Amino acid sequence: MSTEISHHKTLSESIPRKPRIATTSLCGCFGCHMSLLDIDERILQLAEIVDFDRSPITDIKHCGPCDVGLIEGGVCNAENVHVLREFRANCKTLVALGACAINGGLPAARNTIDVGECLAEAYCTPAIAIENPGIPNDRELPLLLDKVRPVNEIVRIDYFLPGCPPSGDAIWQFVSALVTRRIPRLSYALIKYD
């Protein structure tokens, strides 16, 4: 390697660094990630202008420093809390993606029921006729929280993209604005809570 300092930038240096995106699904159904894939061939465009960090798409297990983090799903267990904090620590801009991240979504329908009763109903009710009834108790399993929380009740969130799931078009409008450093704003027909 030459130690000489070049005064001419190489091509890759003169192109601004690609924004890095990380995504995760907490207490969600992966519907928002499906919708992300629903931007169809525009995903190729996206892949050209961004790099993906931790995401179910890359299978990278931990998040490095990123420009944008997309969080699908609310927070229902201890592991969700850790992952969310990892994202907040590493992502400059954190987006709550979809209804569950924003208000807990349908999983939060359990919030008016005691978590012990919920587990007993699901795992110990004879009528459901499961084998070896009993609440699963393995140290590998993350502990459930008493309530399903929206992500902004755990960490600071910069942007919210509603929808169950947000449509591919909404995600495209939003994310393409973010990675090109514009303030994202959805047009009327793309703001949906369902």
Add this chain to the structure above:
Amino acid sequence: MTNESVAKAPKSTAPSAPGEALQARETRLFSLDGKPVAFTSGQTILEAATAAGRYIPHLCAHPDFPPHSSCKLCVVKANGRYLSACSTRAREGLEVESNTPELNGRRRTLLQMIFVEGNHYCPGCEKSGFCDLQALAYQLEMQNPHFSHFWPDRTVDASHPDVFIDFNRCIFCELCVRASRDVDGKHIFALTGRGIKKHLCINSRTGKLGDTDFSAADRAANICPVGAILKKHVGFSTPIGKRTYDATPISVVSLASLEASK
């Protein structure tokens, strides 16, 4: 605010032929966001604005009923004071601000408080796409409910054969109360309790809707602006994309439906 309150909203104010000349002489104006709006005696700011084809956001107001003035979505600044447009009479020379970033921000905050006060899971709600609360939140670009959720423990009353009530979604607008009392003459609904304990109650021995003479044809069964009082057997019959507010904001739908009912 009370001295400006209106006890009973006047009905449509179409002038009769002999009265027209008088009416024309008496044309009085206030300004709404800098543009003049004509009004007739007794009209509220909201009624006059609506008649002039100008939209002021509102949720608990309904043209067929006296104002309830509880949601405060219609808050405007009139000569510098915050007033409910649905229950404040128009006055000559009043300078009314409505469509400003400040007021729309306040309205958004009110919507966020309404959302966290109940349990609103739009993806599982038959009213989604037809709901005035949701439509106002779309119009005012509410991206999240912001406040901590109350997650109140409320129930569903499915005792009636044709209609069910999901109390999780009730916003206490009293439109069903007003309709059942003033139009149906049945007095089936009332609000009771205070603060977070406030709830809609039903006038029957058991407190169940099935034990009243409520009917799906009642005005009260067809007036809930949200998904609290819903018909059974018809949920989700309209495809997504074709629902009232899917492509058209409530500002447009609201003025068009009033125009159609004239």
